[in-house]
Amino acid sequence: MRPTHWMRKLAVSAALTVALSLAATPVQAAVPYTGYTYDGWGEETWSPAAYAPAGVVTGEGLGIGPFSAPEDLYVTADNRIFVADTGNNRIVELDGQYRFVRSYDKFDNGGKEDTFNKPQGVFVTQAGAIYVADTGNHRVVRLDEGGKAGLIIAAPKSEFFAADFVFDPKKVAVDSANRVYVIADHVFDGIMQFDSQGAFESYFAANRVKYGVADYVWKKYLSTEAQKERMISFVPTEYTNMDLDSQGFVFTTTADNSGASPKPIQRHNPTGTDVLIRQGFANPSGDLQYNPAKGPSRLVDIDVGPDGTYSALDNKRGRIFTYSSEGKLLYIFGAIGDRVGTLQEPAALERVGEDILVLDKHDLRFTIYRPTPFGKLVNEAVHNDYIGNQSKAAELWKQVLELDANLNIAYIGVSKAMLRQGHHEAAVKDAKLGLDRFAYSKAYQRYRKDVLKEHFNTILTSILGLAVLWAAWSQYRKFKRRKGGMSDVEGAS
Amino acid sequence: MWKELLKFPFYVTVHPFKGFWDLKYDNKGRVAIALAILFLVSVAVMYQYQYSGFVVNKHHPNSFNSLIQLRNVILPFFLWCVANWSLTTLMDGEGKFKEIVVASAYAMLPIFLLFIPSAFYSRFITVEESAFYYYLNSFAIVWFLYLLFVATMTVHQYTVLKTLTTIFLTIVCMGFIVFLCMLFFSLVQQMYSFVFTIYKELQFRG
Numbered sequence: 229m230r231p232t233h234w235m236r237k238l239a240v241s242a243a244l245t246v247a248l249s250l251a252a253t254p255v256q257a258a259v260p261y262t263g264y265t266y267d268g269w270g271e272e273t274w275s276p277a278a279y280a281p282a283g284v285v286t287g288e289g290l291g292i293g294p295f296s297a298p299e300d301l302y303v304t305a306d307n308r309i310f311v312a313d314t315g316n317n318r319i320v321e322l323d324g325q326y327r328f329v330r331s332y333d334k335f336d337n338g339g340k341e342d343t344f345n346k347p348q349g350v351f352v353t354q355a356g357a358i359y360v361a362d363t364g365n366h367r368v369v370r371l372d373e374g375g376k377a378g379l380i381i382a383a384p385k386s387e388f389f390a391a392d393f394v395f396d397p398k399k400v401a402v403d404s405a406n407r408v409y410v411i412a413d414h415v416f417d418g419i420m421q422f423d424s425q426g427a428f429e430s431y432f433a434a435n436r437v438k439y440g441v442a443d444y445v446w447k448k449y450l451s452t453e454a455q456k457e458r459m460i461s462f463v464p465t466e467y468t469n470m471d472l473d474s475q476g477f478v479f480t481t482t483a484d485n486s487g488a489s490p491k492p493i494q495r496h497n498p499t500g501t502d503v504l505i506r507q508g509f510a511n512p513s514g515d516l517q518y519n520p521a522k523g524p525s526r527l528v529d530i531d532v533g534p535d536g537t538y539s540a541l542d543n544k545r546g547r548i549f550t551y552s553s554e555g556k557l558l559y560i561f562g563a564i565g566d567r568v569g570t571l572q573e574p575a576a577l578e579r580v581g582e583d584i585l586v587l588d589k590h591d592l593r594f595t596i597y598r599p600t601p602f603g604k605l606v607n608e609a610v611h612n613d614y615i616g617n618q619s620k621a622a623e624l625w626k627q628v629l630e631l632d633a634n635l636n637i638a639y640i641g642v643s644k645a646m647l648r649q650g651h652h653e654a655a656v657k658d659a660k661l662g663l664d665r666f667a668y669s670k671a672y673q674r675y676r677k678d679v680l681k682e683h684f685n686t687i688l689t690s691i692l693g694l695a696v697l698w699a700a701w702s703q704y705r706k707f708k709r710r711k712g713g714m715s716d717v718e719g720a721s
Numbered sequence: 722m723w724k725e726l727l728k729f730p731f732y733v734t735v736h737p738f739k740g741f742w743d744l745k746y747d748n749k750g751r752v753a754i755a756l757a758i759l760f761l762v763s764v765a766v767m768y769q770y771q772y773s774g775f776v777v778n779k780h781h782p783n784s785f786n787s788l789i790q791l792r793n794v795i796l797p798f799f800l801w802c803v804a805n806w807s808l809t810t811l812m813d814g815e816g817k818f819k820e821i822v823v824a825s826a827y828a829m830l831p832i833f834l835l836f837i838p839s840a841f842y843s844r845f846i847t848v849e850e851s852a853f854y855y856y857l858n859s860f861a862i863v864w865f866l867y868l869l870f871v872a873t874m875t876v877h878q879y880t881v882l883k884t885l886t887t888i889f890l891t892i893v894c895m896g897f898i899v900f901l902c903m904l905f906f907s908l909v910q911q912m913y914s915f916v917f918t919i920y921k922e923l924q925f926r927g
Contacts, residue, residue, distance in 0.1 A: 269781050665776050669847035672776075676845065 259600075260570050261563035268509045268636045268663030270516045275632050278559035278603030279548070279584060281569030286593040287313070290328040292320065295592040299348040300361075300399065301576040301585060309580065310358065311587065311594070312350040317343060319350055319360055324580060326596070332358070335369070337377040344369070349399040349411075359408065361397035368397050368410060368422075381408065384420070384428035399469050403476045416464045418500070419478070433478065433500035435464035469529040469576075471538075477503070479538055481527040485513055492527045493540055493551075508556035509636070509663070514542045514549050525549075529577040531584075534607075535614035539577060539584060546571035548584060548597070552610055556637050559606060561597065562586070569595060582607065602631050609641060618645045640664045647671050652678055726751055730758060730827050734834070737868050741824055741875035745816075752819060755826035762829045763794040765836040769858075774843035777851050797895075801825060804894035805873070808887060814877035824876045828868035835861035 263277035287295040296315025303309050307324030318333035334341050345364025352358050357378065358371040372378035383395035396413035397420075403409070406424035409432060418434035447456070465484035472478055478496040485492040493512045495504040510516055514525025525542035532538050536553025546564040551557055563570045573590035580596075582604075587594040599607060609624035622645030625638040632638070639662030646655035647670065655671035680687070729749050733740030744750040767790045770780060802825055806818045816824070839857040846854060874884040 660775055665848055669776055669849065673847045 259561075260565060260567045261561060263561065265560055265635065266510065266516050266557055267634060270510055272517055273634045275559070275635065276602040277561050277600055278550075278606060279561045279597040280600050282583065282596045282598035284568055284591075284593045284595050285322070285326050287320075290320070290322070290326075292328055292331060295320075297589055298587055298592065298594075299575050299589065300350050301578045301587040301594060302350045302352055303578040303580050303585070304352050305354060307580050308352065309578070309585070310350045310352055312347050312360070314346050314348055314363075317345055317347065317364075319344070319347060319358065332360075332371060332375060335371055335375045335377050337369075337380070342377065349397065351400045351402055353402050353406070354404075357402075359400045359402055361400040361410065363396055363398060363413075366395045366397075368400055368408065368426075379426050381410070381422055381426040384422070386428050388417075388428070388431075399467075401470050401472050401478070403472055405476075409470060409472075409478060411467050411470060413466075416466060419467060419470065419480070433467075433480065433494070433496040433502075435467070435482065435484075468527065471530050471532050473532040473536075473538075479504075479530045479532055481530045481540055483526050483528070485524040485526065490524075492525070493530065493538070505553065505555050507554040508551065510557070512540070512549070512551045512555050512557070514540065515545065515547070518545075528575065531577045531579055533579055535611045537610060539579075541574055541577040541586065543574045546574055548577060548586065552637070553614060558610065558637065559603060569597075571595065602628070605631070609638070613641055613644075618648050621645060636662045636664075638662070640667055643667050643671060647674070725749075726754060730754065730830050733827050734830050734864075734868065737871040738875065740827075741872050744824060744827065745820055745876055750820070750823035750827060752823060755823040758826045758830055758833065759795060759798055761833045762836075763791055765833045765840075766790060766794055769836045769840040772844075773840040773854075774846060776846060776848050777843045777854055798825065798829075800895045800898060801891065804898055805887070805891045808890055808894055809877050812877075812883075812887060814879070814887070816876035820876050824872035825869060828872045829865055831861050831864040831868065835864075 259277040259280045261277065263275050264272050265275040267273045287293050293316070295311065295313050298311055299314040300312035301310070302312075308329070309322040309324070309326070311320040311322070313320050313331075316333075318331050320331045321329040323329050332344075334343055336342070344360060344362050346362075347360045348363040349361030350358065356373060360369045360371065362369050366383060368381040369377055370379035381397075383389070383393060394414070397410045398413055399411040401409045407429070408422040408424075408426070410420040410422065412420055416435070418431035421429045421432040423429050465482045467480045468483050470478050470480045473495070476498065480494050480496065482492050482494075484490060490513055491502060491504075491511070492514065493504060494502040497503045504512070506512065514527055518524055522544070525547070526544040527540045528543040529541040530538055531541075533550070537550055537558065539548050539550040541548055542562075545562075547560055547562040549557065549560050562574075564572065566572075571586060571588050571591070573588060574586050575589040576587040578585045578587075582599050584597045585594050586597065605624055605628045609621050609628055612618075612621035612624060622642050625641035625645075628635060628638045629642070639658045641662075643655045643658035643662055643664065644667065646652075646658060647667070652671055652675035656668060656675050659665075659668035659671050726749065729740070729744075733744065767785075767787060770778075770790060771782075771785050772778075802818065802822050805825075806816070806821050808814075809816055809821075835857055839854055839861070842857070843851070843854045870884060870888065873879065873888060874881065877884075877887070879887065
């Protein structure tokens with residue numbers, strides 16, 4: 229991209245964002261990052277920022293001393309916020325207004341007092357049980373009401389595991405049947421699944437090893453023993469994080485985001501098969517255009533939002549990507565930087581209502597991002613689309629288009645509603661602007677029918693007229709030839 | 722006279738064996754007409770690239786570059802002619818360079834005849850109907866390849882097997898020519914920079 233072009237984009241985008249924020253809420257700082265998105269061609273286009281930073285929460289601000297290398301964040305359905313304050317060996321609980329409630333650093337383990345050691349993950353069930361991935365102590369701890377350890381999952385004993393297996397749980401999640409899913413360090417076979425009593429059940433959603441034919445032939449047949457020893461072994465990529473949706477399906481992120489068809493975001497059904505819908509212009513994988521030297525986005529956390537949407541956190545560039553239930557990119561925000569609202573080393577992502585929280589391991593704080601008027605409109609439109617309220621969705625998408633005329637998904641939304649309302653010509657036009665060939669096709673078929681019906685008489689008359697003309701012309705030629713005036717190829721051959 | 726010559730390419734497309742024979746021995750082909758066909762074919766390819774319907778056209782509207790389009794048709798055409806001529810002179814081919822150019826260009830006529838209608842037709846179809854568009858295009862290509870095969874066979878008076886071998890070797894030869902050209906340009910570039918460096922050196926000393 230040429231610098232002038234880029235600068236113009238940046239300036240327009242910033243101006244638009246500022247104008248928008250000013251229009252809605254009088255006091256709101258300018259957004260410290262460029263609003264952009266990817267269009268149907270996979271190219272960056274500027275777009276108003278969908279979320280703007282609304283504030284940061286630090287340990288000092290809460291009056292409990294600074295956080296230390298916090299690794300994880302969890303928010304319950306009733307907006308209780310839990311922070312895994314890894315370096316301080318504690319779990320901190322806040323309420324929905326970001327006020328300190330309590331911190332869990334000691335707990336009652338069968339009558340004895342016990343502590344955490346570098347806990348990297350936290351999860352809270354609807355019933356209120358707190359699951360902690362107590363990484364340094366090689367176990368997962370369940371704290372029940374009153375801060376008592378109700379269940380401790382240590383390294384499982386099973387023929388699956390070597391004698392020297394070290395259990396380093398990093399992230400933990402629990403489904404409605406109280407099955408415990410654990411992502412552990414150096415475990416390449418998938419997510420470890422434990423039953424509600426803490427017994428190891430099986431590996432879940434194993435990532436397959438991927439390698440090319442050349443690699444395979446070389447490794448299997450051509451290389452010598454000495455070479456083989458020095459080669460890196462092919463191991464499947466580890467999951468970086470997971471989240472459960474309302475149906476109990478497991479969303480995962482992996483750091484592996486290169487190669488022919490990377491699947492850095494997956495959604496696993498109960499059998500562990502990836503069932504993520506990928507109907508967007510591109511596979512949900514973060515940035516589509518990037519500096520090849522720096523590589524693609526490294527997704528480290530995922531959070532399931534309302535209406536089947538989900539947001540993934542790229543910790544390489546500090547960006548949050550949100551996709552619809554169909555895998556269509558909705559908006560991108562965030563950046564690496566030193567200002568409030570930018571990030572240094574983002575580690576975890578959660579939602580409190582409409583707000584998105586991003587925990588920063590380096591800045592020892594989490595940032596609250598709140599939807600701008602533009603972001604609110606998109607969210608509402610997606611919601612109405614999702615519940616099948618097409619006409620309301622179309623209204624909202626039209627308002628979105630007034631703010632961002634380049635947003636392909638908005639045109640597709642309008643096109644769908646137009647089709648349903650019988651405005652076929654408009655539906656064709658909007659589907660084309662939305663670059664959706666299937667929606668276009670559907671609308672075009674009906675539009676074509678309309679046109680043919682409307683002009684049926686004209687068309688039939690012209691066909692008849694042409695037939696008469698052709699008959700007259702051939703009669704004329706016959707007449708001329710009989711007179712011997714023609715010497716064309718047909719006559720000669 | 723010209724009317725007959727202009728009609729002749731159409732005759733060749735449907736009667737390839739007799740057509741190419743007449744082209745060679747009755748001198749019914751013209752270089753000017755051959756070049757006109759070549760030009761029309763490149764126009765047809767460009768037309769299809771830019772103006773085919775939305776459901777089948779997956780090109781970015783801004784990606785169109787007519788020079789690249791010309792490179793895709795005209796350059797391979799002359800590459801083919803040169804490679805074919807170089808090979809067949811060594812392989813007892815009876816064709817002259819002019820005949821190869823004319824016959825090969827005449828063989829391309831079906832592309833022009835079908836690409837433009839199919840592109841026009843594609844503006845009025847849905848995704849489900851796009852199979853017919855792709856069918857038309859493939860048909861044009863297959864027809865062209867068949868004509869090219871007959872043209873090579875007739876112009877050089879080869880057997881079927883020898884024609885197939887020649888076509889294969891011609892494609893290999895095209896690869897060699899491209900490689901040599903790139904090598905040549907790269908060497909010229911290096912020589913130029915060498916001379917230029919010496920010139921600069923002398924300039925700074927003097």
